[in-house]
Amino acid sequence: MNVAGQLYRLQQLDLELERKQQELNEVENQLSDNKALVPAESEMVSQKGQLEEARKRQESSEWELEDLQEKVRQIDSKLYSGKTKDSKELVNLEREGKALRSRIGTKEDALLGLMSQVEEIEAKVRTTGEGIERLKRECEQRQETFRPRKSEIETLLAKLRADRDGLVQQIDLEALSIYERIRLTRAQAVVKVERGRCLGCHITVSTSQWQKARAGDLIQCNNCGRILYLD
Numbered sequence: 001m002n003v004a005g006q007l008y009r010l011q012q013l014d015l016e017l018e019r020k021q022q023e024l025n026e027v028e029n030q031l032s033d034n035k036a037l038v039p040a041e042s043e044m045v046s047q048k049g050q051l052e053e054a055r056k057r058q059e060s061s062e063w064e065l066e067d068l069q070e071k072v073r074q075i076d077s078k079l080y081s082g083k084t085k086d087s088k089e090l091v092n093l094e095r096e097g098k099a100l101r102s103r104i105g106t107k108e109d110a111l112l113g114l115m116s117q118v119e120e121i122e123a124k125v126r127t128t129g130e131g132i133e134r135l136k137r138e139c140e141q142r143q144e145t146f147r148p149r150k151s152e153i154e155t156l157l158a159k160l161r162a163d164r165d166g167l168v169q170q171i172d173l174e175a176l177s178i179y180e181r182i183r184l185t186r187a188q189a190v191v192k193v194e195r196g197r198c199l200g201c202h203i204t205v206s207t208s209q210w211q212k213a214r215a216g217d218l219i220q221c222n223n224c225g226r227i228l229y230l231d
């Protein structure tokens with residue numbers, strides 16, 4: 001194999017290495033992807049906080065209601081025990097009892113509202129929790145799919161690198177540095193010549209260049225500077 005042939009082979013390895021490295025990056029992105037899980041978990045924290053608050057409000061409303069009911073019981077027992085004889089006091093007690101019952105009615109309505117708020121938030125927490133479980137399952141499935149693919153690609157990359165190292169040992173250093181320099185700016189540093197044209201820029205290669213390349217010299221296209229390869 002002449003030097004252009006070696007460089008062409010080297011380029012094939014380099015392009016394949018790039019493709020596989022790119023593929024590995026994509027697989028690793030898939031493996032570490034928990035973009036959807038993070039906001040769901042923070043939503044869960046916030047909903048649990050809301051639930052705790054709502055439950056506290058419900059509890060304190062229940063205590064207030066119990067207090068009022070206890071007061072009404074005390075008034076009723078005074079009213080109906082027969083111990084209170086003073087009619088003015090009895091009227092006052094009745095008025096107080098009526099006011100308390102009206103407050104109890106309002107409190108009960110408010111309590112019902114609070115209870116339904118708690119139920120609503122509980123339902124949200126359940127939905128968010130189910131969403132998190134689903135995302136975790138999807139994440140596990142991704143791991144199962146992509147982990148074997150990852151190790152496959154890593155094995156392939158190691159083999160490609162070893163092949164490359166072996167090939168580089170055989171290539172003339174000056175030719176190698178020309179190749180590396182062109183590769184800095186062009187994906188393809190070595191191109192085939194077909195029907196007399198450079199496949200990099202599609203300009204016709206001069207006969208003398210063609211002959212030198214055919215003879216195995218390292219020839220760069222006059223137009224685009226790529227290394228010409230005749231197989």
Ligand SMILES: [Zn+2]
Pocket residue numbers: 198199200201202203221222223224225226
């Ligand atoms: Zn060219």
